[in-house]
Amino acid sequence: MIEVVTFDTPSLGDRSYLVHDGHTAVVIDPQRDVHRFLRAADERGIEITHVLETHVHNDYISGGLELARVTGARYGLSAADALGFDHLPIHDGDHVVSGAVRLRALHTPGHTPTHLAYLLLDDDDAVAGFTGGSLLYGAVGRPDLISPDLTPQLARAQHRSANTLADRLRADAPIHPTHGFGSHCASATTEVLRDGTVADERRRNPALTRTEGRFVDELLAGLHPYPAYYAHMGPANAAGPPPADLSSPPRLGVAELRDHLAAGHWVVDLRSRRAYAADHLRGTVNVELRNDLPTYLGWVIPWGTPLVVLGASDADVRDAQEMLARIGLDPLAGAATGGPDDWIAEPTEHRAWRVAGWADVAEARRTGRPMVVLDTRERWEFDSGHHPDAVHVPFYDLPQRADDLPEGEVWVYCATGNRATVAASMLANSGRAVVLVDDFCLPGDSPGAQEHAATTTG
Amino acid sequence: MSDTVDHVLDASGLACPMPIVKTRMAMDSLSSGQVLKLLSTDRGSCTDVPAWTQSTGHELLEQRDDAGTFVFLIRKA
Numbered sequence: 001m002i003e004v005v006t007f008d009t010p011s012l013g014d015r016s017y018l019v020h021d022g023h024t025a026v027v028i029d030p031q032r033d034v035h036r037f038l039r040a041a042d043e044r045g046i047e048i049t050h051v052l053e054t055h056v057h058n059d060y061i062s063g064g065l066e067l068a069r070v071t072g073a074r075y076g077l078s079a080a081d082a083l084g085f086d087h088l089p090i091h092d093g094d095h096v097v098s099g100a101v102r103l104r105a106l107h108t109p110g111h112t113p114t115h116l117a118y119l120l121l122d123d124d125d126a127v128a129g130f131t132g133g134s135l136l137y138g139a140v141g142r143p144d145l146i147s148p149d150l151t152p153q154l155a156r157a158q159h160r161s162a163n164t165l166a167d168r169l170r171a172d173a174p175i176h177p178t179h180g181f182g183s184h185c186a187s188a189t190t191e192v193l194r195d196g197t198v199a200d201e202r203r204r205n206p207a208l209t210r211t212e213g214r215f216v217d218e219l220l221a222g223l224h225p226y227p228a229y230y231a232h233m234g235p236a237n238a239a240g241p242p243p244a245d246l247s248s249p250p251r252l253g254v255a256e257l258r259d260h261l262a263a264g265h266w267v268v269d270l271r272s273r274r275a276y277a278a279d280h281l282r283g284t285v286n287v288e289l290r291n292d293l294p295t296y297l298g299w300v301i302p303w304g305t306p307l308v309v310l311g312a313s314d315a316d317v318r319d320a321q322e323m324l325a326r327i328g329l330d331p332l333a334g335a336a337t338g339g340p341d342d343w344i345a346e347p348t349e350h351r352a353w354r355v356a357g358w359a360d361v362a363e364a365r366r367t368g369r370p371m372v373v374l375d376t377r378e379r380w381e382f383d384s385g386h387h388p389d390a391v392h393v394p395f396y397d398l399p400q401r402a403d404d405l406p407e408g409e410v411w412v413y414c415a416t417g418n419r420a421t422v423a424a425s426m427l428a429n430s431g432r433a434v435v436l437v438d439d440f441c442l443p444g445d446s447p448g449a450q451e452h453a454a455t456t457t458g
Numbered sequence: 459m460s461d462t463v464d465h466v467l468d469a470s471g472l473a474c475p476m477p478i479v480k481t482r483m484a485m486d487s488l489s490s491g492q493v494l495k496l497l498s499t500d501r502g503s504c505t506d507v508p509a510w511t512q513s514t515g516h517e518l519l520e521q522r523d524d525a526g527t528f529v530f531l532i533r534k535a
Contacts, residue, residue: 013471146484192467192471194470194471290503291502414475415474415478416475416510439513442479443475
């Protein structure tokens with residue numbers, strides 16, 4: 001009896017898998033916090049004999065090399081990848097056997113040129129598919145992470161790979177993708193897809209329901225920007241990443257925090273945007289401790305900048321440390337816990353700003369005060385509807401484009417407020433006066449449009 | 459009034475703003491007085507969901523942490 005154990009990593013929208021027969025196991029696409037896989041194997045009393053990657057990942061630092069090292073397992077990756085460490089080179093058609101677990105590799109280019117899927121075999125039947133970034137639930141892995149030149153041909157290859165997978169697998173075979181959970185690009189339905197068989201995908205997956213030409217056009221038109229940190233993941237994974245450094249970071253006092261800021265290091269306050277707005281250390285950046293933390297921080301921090309975190313508690317610092325290590329933001333240069341009074345000595349180092357809602361924006365506009373309404377969401381969100389006066393700069397472009405903003409107090413918004421606080425803190429650090437609009441502007445909303453029409457026509 | 463759940467939305471694993479976007483879609487499909495049960499694994503939902511119900515006038519009947527899954531019961535206004 002073969003069991004598939006699924007490991008969700010919601011902060012990245014990824015899954016890893018452990019496939020075992022009760023005695024030995026294969027782990028596929030492990031995240032960097034390898035203790036999760038070691039614990040699962042220990043609990044079941046099984047030995048991990050193989051660690052496999054479907055591809056050299058571009059959205060996180062792999063735990064594969066480390067997991068193979070500590071377990072003595074063979075570490076298998078595509079034979080076509082240039083890698084800086086010893087590994088088991090896997091070719092299309094190769095079999096990986098661990099006890100009763102038999103997997104056959106299938107070259108499925110698209111997400112990357114050398115991508116492999118692994119088909120779980122029962123005799124000659126392919127009864128489940130580990131599809132990595134090929135065939136996802138209702139979607140496919142994006143083809144634009146390698147290079148703009150390759151994107152169109154990878155999109156076409158993705159269509160062929162998805163169809164090959166669907167043809168090779170039994171209709172009732174579950175697919176187990178690595179990517180695709182919690183994507184911003186999720187379809188506009190209330191449905192959230194968490195599982196599926198080949199038959200399900202034949203009904204709902206554009207790669208299987210559309211012609212290649214139409215599929216490619218739609219896929220390329222629907223690609224949104226991806227986080228800047230992605231650029232650093234592929235090279236690190238190909239070189240062979242070191243184990244995550246989750247050692248307790250140095251605990252810093254007020255003078256050391258000041259020294260880190262003076263040295264140009266990033267000091268990130270993990271508290272809620274409301275608590276941060278009320279009082280914080282001048283020069284810090286606010287990225288709330290929530291699932292988006294690695295994505296948002298990885299998108300804006302200049303890569304390689306030493307990082308200090310400020311959290312309300314030790315538990316918050318530990319949670320952040322683990323989430324950030326998954327994208328290689330480790331080790332932390334330091335940490336401090338408590339609140340602003342623990343982090344600030346001089347009264348002039350306190351900073352605060354107003355928190356507003358859409359009613360306050362309308363009131364401020366009526367009084368004619370010089371203000372900039374700044375929309376920090378992604379382009380597709382802005383295009384779906386926005387405040388009529390809004391200037392649009394995605395939060396991740398602000399470090400480069402802060403000087404492009406008109407004069408005046410900057411009233412910063414996003415969809416919910418949590419990207420806006422990242423943006424507001426970066427703008428304040430470049431000398432702007434800011435107000436945090438902690439209110440909603442969900443896709444399709446146009447807050448302030450009615451008052452705008454009233455003022456311009458009446 | 460009973461707290462019978464009329465619709466369940468599992469937004470586990472979704473990144474901001476999708477839990478709120480999906481919640482709004484789900485609420486749009488309900489009638490006044492009906493109750494949505496929302497599940498989320500993002501601790502950001504603990505502040506976003508109450509703020510959203512307050513801004514829309516829906517009633518947040520219950521909010522609890524169920525072993526790492528945040529559960530919300532929302533009655534449509």
